[in-house]
Amino acid sequence: MSTNKILELLGNEAQYYLEHICKTIDKSLIHIPSPETIDKIWIPSDRNIPTLSNLQRLLNHGRLAGTGYVSILPVDQGIEHTAGASFAPNSLYFDPENIVKLAIEGGCNGVASTFGVLGSVARKYAHKIPFIVKLNHNELLSYPNTYNQIMFGTVKEAWNMGAIAVGATIYFGSEESRRQIIEVSEAFEYAHELGMATILWCYLRNSNFKKDGVDYHAAADLTGQADHLGATIQADIVKQKLPVNNGGFTAIKFGKTDKRMYDTLTTDHPIDMCRYQIANSYMGRVGLINSGGESNGISDLKDAVITAIVNKRAGGMGLISGRKAFQKPMNEGVELLNAIQDVYLNPEITIA
Template sequence: MAFQKILQLLGNDADHLLNHSCHTFSRELLHVPSPSFIDQVFIDSNRNPQVLRNLSAMFNHGRLAGTGYLSILPVDQGIEHTAGASFAKNPMYFDPENIIKLAIEGGSNAVATTFGNLGSVARKYAHKIPFLVKLNHNELLTYPTKYDQIMFGSVREAWNLGAAAVGATIYFGSEESDRQIVEVAKAFEQAHQLGMPTVLWCYCRNNAFTKEGINYESSADITAQANHIGVTIQADIIKQKMPNVNGGFTKIGFSKTDPLMYTELSTEHPIDLCRYQVANCYMGRAGLINSGGESKGASDLADSVKNAVVNKRAGGTGLILGRRAFQRPFKEGVDFLHTIQDVYLSKEIGLA
């Protein structure tokens, strides 16, 4: 029944996505999600036993437990997009306890949100669902608006409130990206010392990345290089926007490229574009989770199912979506998360 619903939601894109064969990076080269992913990949790394334990706590929680896939509910938009803009459609989420309840009822592997949100309910819920604390944010009260990520708390404080993992954002390509890379690299080093896995929001941000009306901030080549920098500072999981275009480097005219990037290592097919992102996460040694994006209303579920199919078939590790779940009635939000998770539970949908 679940697969039939997925087919219905894919509509005319079903054949295009489900029967695509990838001829860029062979799937035999990838480290793909599986029940033994931690044993196969992280066991040879420098991550200490506490990191492996907390990674296991995340991978073995919720409806996707034991599959190697992740479904994470992120609700940091109260800072990143203002609380009013984020929660006006569903004011119950001004109370952070309801965020945790949605993650639990929705079968999420973990809930990602702010120090304040998690700290306010830590004693009640830290042992019931893995906490992923977001260390930095972009605040929107500075005028004129600027785009920078600044630290809102310490790694030690995240550890104190019972976090299983920490997350951070770097705006790659922005004027402040060098400072952010240094800050986040130091924070991730300390997090690993304390036994917490690290998740990096590898977002690209620069007004110059828009050329002839096309925004290349989500271009496959640019985002993939952001991923590669992210895993270089030892992010265990990479969060990235789903690529919807390619050729950002060549169109804008910066950085360095090889023609093979566009002729042999990728095509215009969305699964091939996403696989290029996976390949730049050390061939999947660091899991790629693609973000859900803003809520657009009636098309949200179909769009998210398509993204989940693309991510899974490309070799990714899951989806991390928030607004599309919490900006609708609670029960509907739970059902929304379950439907996305069903893509990863479906044996009919395999690696391309």
């Protein structure tokens, strides 16, 4: 997708997203993704050589190879949102092979999915595209449902199927979050020992995070702190929703805050709020990938491009987009994934 097509797609919002200058946290302070990401950011760390090699393998695959950015296809919705609801829009994706084919045809750096999905086709595809195995899930068959991520397999099982990384979710703010922190941190330690990279879905879940009719589950201050906790347990990459508002701590009246979190380090512009998330991820040393979110039909292409622009201009590492890609015909899914990647390949879209 050329710059002219991006401008056409954004319409009267183009200036808002493409010309914004971040005056909160200066871009010079951010560790911006680059072809030298491993050498400049990860070599000084305590990651072992096999882990660095697998991180480099992820960064060297697909259309974004060698840029420092990633485009990942995540399909764990068969458990997280029920298979019927997730794959009814395109029943091809009940077959795991089509999930992997979409990631390959779409030029992704890697494919993230469940033990069952990736294990069923591992011998055929694990050497063709980097596998990221999701270790835990919140399944929706137990009733009443609770916000609880439980382990579905082991790190060793993911290693045996040839995965280069493991992923996990922690529902920060939930009653079960402290148990999940312990489980995931131990799993990540073992994954690093075996030479695999680690990606953490840093999501928030608590009914009290809704106040006076406003939902703060994607507030910059709360999600930023979740990212910081993810970086603390040594996630190599954190996955987070794009911020939609701010002031979660102050609205709910808990935690510790400083007024500069709201009047100096952020504004209400989405790029500035995303940069605050990145600041909490060790100023970008731990890469931030934002999620693509649910499919909204006709607006999916525009929504995905905007999310990619915000992430890139804030200093993020890329996008992890699933439902917008697989809940439509494969050729349209490939087109959407390529459009996301084109944002990161476009030298005219720069850090704000």
